[in-house]
Amino acid sequence: GAVVSQHPSRVICKSGTSVKIECRSLDFQATTMFWYRQFPKQSLMLMATSNEGSKATYEQGVEKDKFLINHASLTLSTLTVTSAHPEDSSFYICSALRGPSGGEQYFGPGTRLTVT
């Protein structure tokens, strides 16, 4: 099956600093990737849709200046959490869309962010 990687898997940072999370599709090209956020014991919440070569589309309520998304190539999307605060601590998961409409999203293993 298709493989999507995320790096880092875990990160601890201090309040006020920025953290970059990478999402890579390893064996296919993905023009569209998605970023999700998951709080403990809750479902996945879509944050934004990342499109290669264009600006990301953010879901309502997600601050685009705080969560910067860059999809610079067909295999890489990055999420930067700027000026992180403890409330940004969460599990961040990316997915890459493979195939035509209704195609499967392949999920990365997730990144656990802890802001102290």
Added chain:
Amino acid sequence: AQKVTQAQTEISVVEKEDVTLDCVYETRDTTYYLFWYKQPPSGELVFLIRRNSFDEQNEISGRYSWNFQKSTSSFNFTITASQVVDSAVYFCALVGGGSNYKLTFGKGTLLTVNP
């Protein structure tokens, strides 16, 4: 608007029992896709199945089976002879034809299989 409801928040069974996880969905799209994902404690989402709206055939894969019924907008998932390794959170999800591929997830069902 699309919606996926997993009414069972938590289910606990004893190993070898059969268990059914319920999923009810809402969509105005005539073309849509339904999914089930497994999320073990490690956190990584594992894809289990995709079903399009035009294919109502039930599917069986080993101990897993799925019952898709458009008449009741349900896509239920049954694990036969459950095992401890089946313990995880299971998510049902929907993507509509006009939703730009965005997945709408249910809230998940935590399944605990006890030895």
